[in-house]
Amino acid sequence: MKKPLRIVTANKLALTNLATAFALLLVGGFFGLLQGLNRAGVLTIVGGMNYYEMLSLHGVLLILAFTTLFMNGYLWSAVDYVLGGLTKGIKTLGWAAYAIFMVGAILVAIMIIAGEATVLYTFYAPMAANPWFYIGLVFVVLNIWMSGIGVFISAFRWKKQNKGKHLPLFAFFAVGVYVLITFGTAFVAAEVFYIIPWTLGWIDTINVLLTRTLFWAFGHTLVNVWYLVAVSAWYLVVPKVIGGKLFSDSLARAVVILIVVLNVPGGFHHQIVDPGFTEGLKFMHLFMSLAIAVPSLLTAFALFATLERTGRRRGGKGLLGWFWKLPWHDVRFLTIMLAMISFIFGGAGGIAQTNNQLNQVVHNTLWVVGHFHVTVGVAVVLTFFGLVYWLIPHLSGRVLTKKIHNLGIWQTMIWTVGMLFMTLSMSYVGLLGSPRRTEYTTYGGSATALEWDPYLIFVGAGGTLLFAGVVIIVYIVFHLMFLAPKGYTEFMMVEEQEEDAHKTPKWTENWGLWVIVAILIISMGYVVPLVDLIGNAPPGSPPIRTF
C-alpha cells in the first residue's frame, strides 16, 4: 500500500495568515517607496497623508504586521507538520487569533490614515495618538499570546503522548519563539495600559523614560524573535535544500535556549544615548547586549560547518572549493544564503552600535535605518521569501514551476541590489549626519545638508527596486497559492543530524526551568532602571500632538 503523504493539516489557517502578510507587505512597501523617493528629493508629498503618517504606517505594517503574520503562518505549519497535526480546538484558537489580529490591525491602520496616530511604530511618549490606536495594539498582542498558547498546548500534549522523546526541533524552535515574544509583549502591554489612561485624560502626565524603557524591552525582543524564526529555517531548511544534515541537534537547542533566556535585557542598548541612566548602568547592560552575540556565533559556526561538509560531499576540493558546489541556482538556497551573509554585516553593525561613543554619533541618523534594513529587510525578510517557494505550494497543494523559480531568482537579485543601494547609502549618509525620521529638507540650503543629496538619491533608487521586488514576490505568492499546477510539494525539513554529533541531552527539554532562568536574568537587567525610573519619577509630560 502506498504510504500517505505527510501534509500540514492547518493549511487554510497558515495560508490565510501568509496571504494577509503579503497583502500588507504590498501596502507597507508602497509607502516605503514614497518615503524613499521623498528622501531622495524627487517626490514632494502633498495632500492626503503626510510623510510621518506614511512612515508610521510603513513601520507598523511591515515591522509589526507582516512579520507577526508570517511568523504565525510559518510556525503554525511547522508545529502542525512535526507534531502530526493540530487538534480542532487549537485550529479554532488559531482562527480566533487571526480574527483578533485583524480587528487590531484595522483599528491601528484607520487611526494612522485618519491622522490620529502619527507616532511612528515606536509610539514614543510624549507623542500621543488616539486611544483606539493603543487599543488596536492590545488586540495585536492578544493575537501573539493566543498563538503562543496554541503552540504551547500542542507541544505539551505531544510530550505527554511521547514520554521520554525530545520535542521535534521545529516545534522546539516554535516554543522558544513564543516564550520569547510572550516575555517581550508583557512589557509592551504594561506600556500600552499605562499610555491609554493618559491619552484618555484620566492621568495628566506620563513618565516618558519609563515608557521608552518598557517599549525597548519589547522592541528589541521582537527583533530577536524574527531572527529566531529565521534561524529556525537556517538550521532546519537550509540543510534539507542543499542535501546535507543538521550539524548538531543539541547545539541548535542550546542556541534557542540561550536566545530566549539572554534576550530581553539586551533591549537597553537601544537607550544607550537616553538621559537619566548612569554610564555604569549602561556599561553593565553592554554585557547583556553582547551576550546575545554568543548564540549568533554558535549559529554561524554550525551553519558554516553544514555548508562546508555538504559542499565537500558534493565534490568540493581545496580550501574553498566546497563553496562553489553549493546549489546557488536553487532559489530556496540562494535567498536564505544571501540572508545569512547579510547577517554577518548586520550583526557586526549591531555590535558596533553598542559602543557608547559610536552610538552618540549615529543614533539619530540614517545609519540606524540602514542597519535595521540589513538585519530585518535582508537577513529576516529574505529568509521569509526563501521559505515561500516550498511552504506555500505545500500548503496549497501545488508545485513550483521553472518559470516562477526563475522569476524568484530575479526577485532575489532585485531585492539584494535594492537593499545594497539603500542600506549602503543610508549607512554612509548617516555617518555624514543625515537624520532619520525626517522628511526631505535642505535646512534652508545648508551646505552640510546639500552634501547628503547625492547619497540620498541611492535611497530612492534602492526603494524603487525594493518595491519592484515586493510586487514580484506578491505575484509569486499569489501564483503559488492559486495558479501553479496542482501537485505535492515536500515540507522542507532536515530530519537527520551528522553522525559525529553529540546525543541530545534531556535537560534541553526543561522549559519550566528556562522560563525561571529567563525571569531571573530579565530582573537582573530591568529591576535597577525601572525602580529608579519609578522611584525618582519626574513630573512627567502631558500628551503632545505633533503631526
Place this chain on the structure above:
Amino acid sequence: MKQFWYGLALLLFLALPPVRDLLESVMAFHMHMQMLLLFVSGLLMEPFFQKHFGGVFDKYNKTGLPGVVLFLVILLYWMLPRTMDEALEIWFVELWKFVSLPFLAGVPLRDSWKKMSQTFEIVVFMILMVIFSVMTYLYIFSESTLCNNYLMIDQQTVGWGFAFFVLCIVMYILLVLFTDQSQYFGDDSEA
C-alpha cells in the same frame, strides 16, 4: 579541572579594581551581582578542593548538613546591611568577602548538594525563600537608609531584586514538586 580555572578566572576578574569599583558603585550590583558571582566562582572551584582535600570533606561534611549550615551562616552575615558598609570602608572586610563567599559558601554548598536528598534541597530553597522575603520587606519598606554608602532608592532597588529572587525560588519549588525532573537527566543514548 577546567571548572576550577573558570572559577579562579572569575574570582580574579571580580577582584580587578575597575570591576570592583563598578560593581560596588550600585547597591544592587554589589549585592546581587558581585556577591552572587563570588559565590558562583566558589561553586566552579569546588572540584579542585574535592580532588585535593577530599578527606576533609568526608570527615567534616559527611551528611552535607554542616556545609549547608556554613553556607547559610556566610549568607546571613552578608545580608546584614552593616557588613556591606564595612566591606566598602575596611580593606580586610573586603578581603573577607572575597574569601568567604567563594570558599566558605560556594565550595561547601556544592559538596553538600551532592549528598543531600531532594527533600532537603527543597528545604534549603524554602529557607532561602524566607530569608529573601524578609530582605524584600526590610529593604523596600525601611524608612531610613540601612547602608550609609547607598541612597534610599538603591536600597529599594535591592528589595525589588530580592522580590524577584523569591518569585523565582517559588516557581522553582513548584516546578520540582509538580513535575518529574528525572526525565531531564541523561541524553538520547539512554533512551
